[in-house]
Amino acid sequence: MTGKLFIVSGPSGAGKSSLCSALLEACPHLNLSISCTTRKPRPGEQDGREYHFLSVESFEQQKHDGAFLESALVHKNYYGTRQSDTEALLHSGKDVLLEIDWQGAAQVATKIPSA
Numbered sequence: 001m002t003g004k005l006f007i008v009s010g011p012s013g014a015g016k017s018s019l020c021s022a023l024l025e026a027c028p029h030l031n032l033s034i035s036c037t038t039r040k041p042r043p044g045e046q047d048g049r050e051y052h053f054l055s056v057e058s059f060e061q062q063k064h065d066g067a068f069l070e071s072a073l074v075h076k077n078y079y080g081t082r083q084s085d086t087e088a089l090l091h092s093g094k095d096v097l098l099e100i101d102w103q104g105a106a107q108v109a110t111k112i113p114s115a
Contacts, residue, residue, distance in 0.1 A: 009105035070104035
């Protein structure tokens with residue numbers, strides 16, 4: 001992998017999104033990884049921009065197939081980062097920012113210790 005992987009992690013409501021927005025504005029070379037979720041889109045959200053919105057069945061199948069770098073059940077919804085999406089950015093030389101909860105951060109740390 002030629003790009004670097006950065007993680008912003010914390011519990012829901014801790015301000016991860018605000019911090020990530022500031023980082024992305026200050027560091028234009030940084031790319032936010034788009035996570036997958038089973039929650040319903042909020043008003044104004046678009047599939048593929050804020051999240052990849054998946055059915056529970058699709059998420060569970062992808063998880064079973066080992067597609068996720070990390071995943072977690074948070075507030076009755078699944079969230080996860082597809083490994084292929086992250087690796088494609090890293091292999092193309094782009095730095096990647098993951099905005100994930102503590103469960104996901106622990107999983108990534110075991111798979112990619114340099115993150």
